[in-house]
Amino acid sequence: MPACSRRSWRRAAPRLLVLALIALALEVRPAAAQEGELDIEDVQLDALLERDLDEQLGTTTAVSRKSENVMTAPAAMSILTWEQIRLSGARTVPDLLRWIPGVQVYRNGPGNHVVSLRGTGGLNGNNVVVTINGIAINSPLDASVDWDLVPVHVLDIERIEVVRGPVSTIYGQNAYTGVINIVTREAYGRSTSVAARGELGSDLELGVLGALSGRYASNGESSQVSVLGSGELDGTGRGGVDLDVPSMRRAGVVSHLQVATGRSSHLGVDLCASISERSSLDHLVLESNPQTRALLLGAVHFAAQDISDVLESAEISARSMAHLTETDPSLYQGFSYADTRSNRTAIGADVGFRLAPQLGLTVGAESVLDWVDAPYVNPSANDRIYPGHGAYGTLTYSPFERLHLTLGGRGDLPPATASFELSYRGSVVYEANAWSLRLAAASAYRTPSYVELGGRFVDPATGLILLEGDPDLNSPTNETIELGLIVAPIATLHIMPTIYVSRLRDVIIEDFEPLVRRTFTNDPHARDLLGGELEADWQARDDLGLALNLGTLHWLNADEHETPTVGVPKQSSAVVAGARVHGTLLRERVGYGFGANFASQRVFAVRAGVPPSIIDSDVAAQTHAFAMAEYFLGSDLPLWLSLRVLAALPDAAESPLPAASAGGATAVLGLAYGKE
């Protein structure tokens, strides 16, 4: 080797060495390193920050209503982050939830969705608690969820947390198969952020979609405030078998105010108002006429942390929620929800103790007052106030640094029934640097709704009672054992499989036999099911992410003589799976996403509606595909231009209800302004 070459090599060697090390450590593309030129786009931020798996997965409050690491949380859970939401193509929360393993979505028409977890929701949609910033929005009447009354645009959602499995020890009644928490966006740091956006779209039948939404959020030294509003007209995907389903119109606003009252205490106030007009189609109303629904919610809480060495936290809260449904009953041949009003007011207290460095105890209690006023509720049960009470405790113990035990119990006297309900949860979680293993057992219950307990549906033509509730119904219970793993074989790949076995007791059957009273009954036979869920998320590069979700369930003891019911789908196996790719190009100027999710054939043998109709409709397997792209126009006037295309294949209704409409294909053009 010539002398000059040796000198060059000596000079270059340290630099090449450093580059090689960085390339090895940070998964830099070899080509870039070999050329001796490093483009920063080829280095992953996550790798540079050396974030452990628990830091990457972050924390959640959805499982225990207190902050804890997702990696060691005592239940299976999934989180969709803002970036995943933005690049998912979804325009509604139910469409977002299609990307969560174990979630099943049925669309009846524009703005009319039923969401269930782990296959046990049927067409009632009342087996899961849905919260906005931790405050439940389920209807007091029947615990169902009006997804069109969620008052925020999907792009104003910071993240969606889905807890899969029974969570009654924390949330009480109706957290039967899980909890879905919608967290709205706040400002970053001590700053103010504003966003406004407009969307315009159409389906192939030229049904029009238009939406306006906006957000204002500001964080000061001692206060946080956010106001989010949205309005939408959705006339896409209205084509039904015989008649078109009505369009959906909605408007809503949600606000959050938090004021520091001391070094480690704060006062929070949440307000939410939402109104919607959409199809009334559900398992009781088989007609698809417009109906108006409204939600009004107010909540206040005071919380303090680190009060003393032993007293770790304390919180008192109060909330009140009113639901209203109005429609023109003359439009209906059968049943309608005209003049339905309900209210739930609750107060609660929660105290956390640090009994020892490894031992924590949380105890709490809650009192609830329900009021229901509806013409189809038995007069003896209608327009009354129903009190309910609950108390709970959770013990957490970490005998070793990596081992976490949780034991919780809750006793309730729910407002709708006077019977005592006990629920429990126990879990063992072992965590290592790149994986954690969770074994958990839990129970939950669903209170029979006021319709199931006290409904009295009268045929408007004959005056005969067609359907009547049963005040002696037991609460259905769900006992589940699950084994879950979170593993990161490489730093940028997270794989989260879960298997579970559930036993459902006292499932409520709605057999809808004509001229038979007390047609809601408890199924005397327990039903067992085996399920598996898989979630994988690979951030291959900063500008390329891949995500997979798979949920499957299999009924272990099929009942050959089951009564047709809308409460539980016919006992058949089901598979829901999805895959999507998302990322950014041109140094984050372009965002893109594409993918598809698949739901296997769902079999129903249902008698539903008032007056009853027999529905024997098998819903064929269906795939929902999407592609989206957004373009950032510039920082001076921060505007994003976006295009989303969504298509249901085949173009058919995914609900067995006869008047349900097909989703079809929709393209939506959006223009958004955002200043963080």
Added chain:
Amino acid sequence: MRMSVLIALALALGLAHGSHARADVSPKHALLLAKALSYERRLAERKGSSVGIAILYAADNAASKASAQSWLKAFAALGALKVHGVPVEVVTIPFQRERVAELVRARGIDVLLTCEGSPYAMVAALAREHRILSVADTRAGVDNNLSLAVFVHREKPLILINVRAAKAEGAVFSAKLLQLATLL
């Protein structure tokens, strides 16, 4: 086998090389700063043929000067580095308001990297005046209204952003960085 021996040897040499640095700045540190800059949208739009970084130090502070030299070496060790598709150019300069302002104008400096000991308030004012980004290598800098800090805290690399200060300087960080950084 041979490859793993080479990697181990390289690691040992790399660590030894790093241990000679007088201040606690490694090439990886510089890489983290460059990566953070790649999430600044306005920088992407106003950059010319290069991204200019001026490393500021207090002339009368030996530690500050050593820190600046350490940053310079860290960037030099990375070789030809590209941010937003253009090369990064790094210079050091003792902080003196007029000299730095002149450098910003003459060289098209985009980033003021401020070593400990420099007058943070004056750097912040200069950055706001010229609508360029101020960066610190300690938390104190961000507490004193510089926009961005990159440093090691409890053996973990950390990015800190003073969102209000960043806005005042006209910086627009993408949501991805804001979600991963610690925000003030």
